[in-house]
Amino acid sequence: MGVESKEMVMSESLQQLAENIWIFPRDRDANKVQPNVGVICTATQTVLIDSGNSPSHARRIQAALEKIQAPPVTHIIYTHHHWDHTFGACVFGAPVIAHDLCQELLTHSAEQLSRQQESAQHNPLAQAIERESTFRYILPSTTFARTMTLSLDGLTLELEHVGGAHAADSIVVRIKERGVMFLGDCYYPPPAYQQSDKQKTNWSMLASFIKEPGFDIFVEGHSNPLKGAAFLKRLSISLMARI
Numbered sequence: 752m753g754v755e756s757k758e759m760v761m762s763e764s765l766q767q768l769a770e771n772i773w774i775f776p777r778d779r780d781a782n783k784v785q786p787n788v789g790v791i792c793t794a795t796q797t798v799l800i801d802s803g804n805s806p807s808h809a810r811r812i813q814a815a816l817e818k819i820q821a822p823p824v825t826h827i828i829y830t831h832h833h834w835d836h837t838f839g840a841c842v843f844g845a846p847v848i849a850h851d852l853c854q855e856l857l858t859h860s861a862e863q864l865s866r867q868q869e870s871a872q873h874n875p876l877a878q879a880i881e882r883e884s885t886f887r888y889i890l891p892s893t894t895f896a897r898t899m900t901l902s903l904d905g906l907t908l909e910l911e912h913v914g915g916a917h918a919a920d921s922i923v924v925r926i927k928e929r930g931v932m933f934l935g936d937c938y939y940p941p942p943a944y945q946q947s948d949k950q951k952t953n954w955s956m957l958a959s960f961i962k963e964p965g966f967d968i969f970v971e972g973h974s975n976p977l978k979g980a981a982f983l984k985r986l987s988i989s990l991m992a993r994i
Contacts, residue, residue, distance in 0.1 A: 763811060763814070763815060764815055764818070765790060765815045765816070765818075765819060766976075768929075768931060768968050768970070768976055769926075769929040769930065769931050769968060770929060771791055771792055771793060771906060771926075771929065772789070772790070772791055772792075772926060772929050772931050773789075773790040773791075773792070773819075774787045774788060774789055774790060774970060774976065775787070775788040775790060775803075775811070775812045775815055776975075777972070777973055777974070777975075781973070783804075784804055784835045785803070785804050785808055785835065786801060786804070786835055786836060786936075786972040786973050787801075787970055787971070787972060787973070787976070788800065788801050788802065788803055788812055788839075789801065789828075789924070789933050789970060790812075790816065790821070791903065791906065791908070791926065792819070792821045792822060793822070793903055793904035793905070793906060794822070794904060795822050795904055796822050796823070796825040796826075796903055796904060797816065797821045797822050797823060797824045797825065798824070798825065798826045798827070798828065798901070798903060798908065799812075799824055799826070799827045799828070799843065799845075800827075800828050800830060800924055800933045800935075800970075801827075801828070801829060801830055801836040801837070801935070801972075802827050802829070802836065802837060802838070802839035802840040802842075802843065802889075803838065803839025803842075804834060804835035804836070804838050804839060805838050805839055805886070806838070806839060806841060806842050806885045806886050808838075808839050809839025809840070809841075809842035809843065810842055812839065813842060813843070823845075824843045824844075824845045825845055825846075826845055826846060826847075826848055826901065827840050827843060827845050827846070827847045827848070827889075828847070828848045828849070828901075828908075828910065828922075828924055829847060829848070829849035829850075829853055829891065829922075830921060830922055830923075830924070830933065830934075830935025830936070830937070830972070831849075831850075831853065831917070831918035831920050831921045831922070831935055831936060831937070832849070832852075832853045832856040832857045832860065832918060832920055833918060833936070833942070834860065835972075836935065836936075836972070837857065837888075837889070838886065840889035841885060841886060841887045841888075841889050842885070846892040846893065847889055847890070847891040847892055847893070848891060848892075848893045848894070848895075848899065848901070848910065849891035849893075849894055849920065849922070850894060850895065850896075850912045850920040850921075850922050851894045851895065851896050851920075852919055852920035853891055853894065853920040854890050854891050854894055856918075856919075856920055857888060857890055857891075858890065860888070895910065895912070896912065897911070897912055898910060898911050898912070905928070906926060906928055906929070907926070907927060907928060908924055908925070908926055909924070909925040909926075909927065910922050910923075910924055911923055911925070913937050913956070914937075915937045915938060915939075915953060915956060916939075916940055916941050916953060917936045917937060917938070917939040917940060917941055917942070918935075918936065918937075921935055921936065921937035922935065922937075923935065923937060923960065925966065927965055927966075929968075930965055930966050930967045930968060931966070931967075931968045931969075931970065932960060932963070932966045932968070932969050932970070933970045934957075934960065934969060934970065934971045934972070935971070935972050936971065936972040936973065937953075937956065938952060938953040938954070938956040938957045938960075938971075939952060939953075939971075939972070939973075940952055940953075957982070961979055961982050961983060966979065967979045969982055
C-alpha cells in the first residue's frame with residue numbers, strides 16, 4: 752500500500768482525542784477544503800461539531816461513525832457559517848445549534864449560491880456540491896447570543912461566541928470534563944477573498960485560549976489537533992517571526 756493509499760485509509764477513519772471525543776480528520780490537500788469535524792459520542796447520543804463541506808463528505812463521516820457503532824447524531828454545532836463547515840448537515844437529519852448571526856449569514860449565502868455555481872469549474876465551494884442532488888442548506892434551529900450549555904450524558908459542552916476576523920459568528924466549544932476545546936477557524940485571518948495586508952492571524956486570541964486552565968487539547972479547523980505545549984511552541988515561533 753502506497754503513501755497515498757495509507758493517507759486515504761486514515762482519512763476515512765475517526766481519530767480519538769480523549770474519552771468520548773474523536774475527529775474525522777481534515778484532508779491534507781488544502782484544495783479540497785475539508786476541515787476537521789468534531790465527534791462527541793456517549794452511550795446514547797452523538798454530537799457533531801461542524802458537518803463537512805458537502806453531502807459526499809458527510810456520508811464519509813457517517814460511514815466512519817457506523818464503524819464505531821456510534822449512537823444516532825442528535826445535534827450538530829456549527830462553529831461558523833462558512834460552507835466547508837456547514838454543507839454536510841443535510842445528510843444527518845439532526846437539529847443545528849449556532850450563534851444568532853450564523854442564521855442570518857447562512858440565509859444570505861443561500862441567496863448567493865446560484866451565482867457561485869455558475870463558476871463551478873474554478874470554485875471549490877461549487878465543486879463541493881456539484882452534482883449533489885441531495886444538498887440543501889440546513890439553518891440553525893437553536894441559536895444563542897453569548898453562551899450556551901449543552902448537557903450530554905454527563906458531559907458538558909460550553910458554547911461561547913468569540914467572533915473574530917475570519918467570521919463574525921465564530922464560536923468555540925469547550926468540553927471541560929475532557930480538557931478539549933474546539934476552536935473552528937476563529938483566530939484565522941479572513942478568507943482570502945476578503946483579506947487585506949493588515950489582516951493577519953490573531954495569535955493573541957489563540958494565546959488567550961491556551962492559557963485557560965484545564966484544557967490541553969485544541970482542535971482548529973484546518974490543522975492537526977495539538978496539545979497545549981505544542982500550541983505554545985507554535986505560538987512562540989510565530990511571534991518571533993514577527994520581530
